[in-house]
Amino acid sequence: MAVRTKPVRIFESDHAPLRLLAELERRSPQEVFHAALAEYLESHRDELAAVFTETQRAIAAGDLDALTVQLAASAEAQADALMATLPESG
Amino acid sequence: MAVSGGELIPRITARCLTDDLGLPADIVDHTIDELARANDVIAAFRDRRAEMGSPGQEPIRSLLPEIVAFSLHVGRRRGATWHHREAGVIWLLAVGYHREGHVDDAYAYFARLKAAGRLLPDRDDMLAFVSSQAPTLARSLLNDVPALVATAREHPGLIHSGTIAGRIRIVSPATRPIRRC
Numbered sequence: 001m002a003v004r005t006k007p008v009r010i011f012e013s014d015h016a017p018l019r020l021l022a023e024l025e026r027r028s029p030q031e032v033f034h035a036a037l038a039e040y041l042e043s044h045r046d047e048l049a050a051v052f053t054e055t056q057r058a059i060a061a062g063d064l065d066a067l068t069v070q071l072a073a074s075a076e077a078q079a080d081a082l083m084a085t086l087p088e089s090g
Numbered sequence: 091m092a093v094s095g096g097e098l099i100p101r102i103t104a105r106c107l108t109d110d111l112g113l114p115a116d117i118v119d120h121t122i123d124e125l126a127r128a129n130d131v132i133a134a135f136r137d138r139r140a141e142m143g144s145p146g147q148e149p150i151r152s153l154l155p156e157i158v159a160f161s162l163h164v165g166r167r168r169g170a171t172w173h174h175r176e177a178g179v180i181w182l183l184a185v186g187y188h189r190e191g192h193v194d195d196a197y198a199y200f201a202r203l204k205a206a207g208r209l210l211p212d213r214d215d216m217l218a219f220v221s222s223q224a225p226t227l228a229r230s231l232l233n234d235v236p237a238l239v240a241t242a243r244e245h246p247g248l249i250h251s252g253t254i255a256g257r258i259r260i261v262s263p264a265t266r267p268i269r270r271c
Contacts, residue, residue: 059231059232059235059236062232064225064228064229064232067228067231067232068224068225068228070228071223071224071227071228072221072224075217075220075221075224076217078220079213079216079217079219079220080213082174082176082177082216082219082220083213083216085174085176085177086174086210086211087156087157087210088156
């Protein structure tokens with residue numbers, strides 16, 4: 001059965017290792033990425049659960065300040081992710 | 091992050107604000123209405139781009155093909171505006187005077203900024219944008235999430251779609267009742 005895919009940008013330096021891993025494992029890069037994501041979710045289960053719980057609590061309590069702090073904590077990562085979507089220029 | 095039509099979030103790069111418009115960098119996070127009162131190019135940017143939800147009509151040829159930015163006309167001045175689709179933002183990148191054939195012509199200036207890698211928003215611009223959105227997004231989450239949850243509880247067995255913060259779409263893959271096994 002065909003599995004639908006969507007594009008995702010990765011760091012340029014990760015591209016060659018990803019292709020190499022896929023070839024070594026005789027899997028597609030998508031399968032390697034999928035497996036890596038599953039492992040990440042498993043290994044960060046506790047941290048993610050804590051973030052979800054705190055966010056749930058803030059929403060349930062209507063705690064605007066706590067929610068703002070939660071969202072602001074990821075600002076650096078969000079900024080980097082958006083920078084990666086800028087067109088090449090210069 | 092999916093963006094659902096309608097208004098675009100207006101942002102001005104710090105370089106444009108200071109170098110081109112002569113305004114202090116520390117007002118970059120002021121509301122667009124406050125900035126529009128300080129400068130008529132910003133007012134036109136707000137009215138014709140952000141509020142209309144329009145990226146523009148006239149592409150700036152000197153920036154193609156890498157950057158599809160559009161020309162904003164305000165008297166003899168020209169602004170370069172660019173729709174950053176992934177962020178849901180319309181950026182005012184640069185402003186200059188249109189002097190046909192002159193070395194200081196706005197379009198030649200835009201091309202020089204592009205070549206120098208100074209036209210598009212830099213990381214500080216992006217961080218300022220993301221940080222500015224945290225309180226807005228938080229406020230929207232407090233309003234939108236409980237409403238979506240309430241709707242879902244009223245109609246159990248259906249997958250619902252909705253919008254968070256006016257621009258993040260939650261799209262359902264199906265609208266038929268979920269079959270329970």
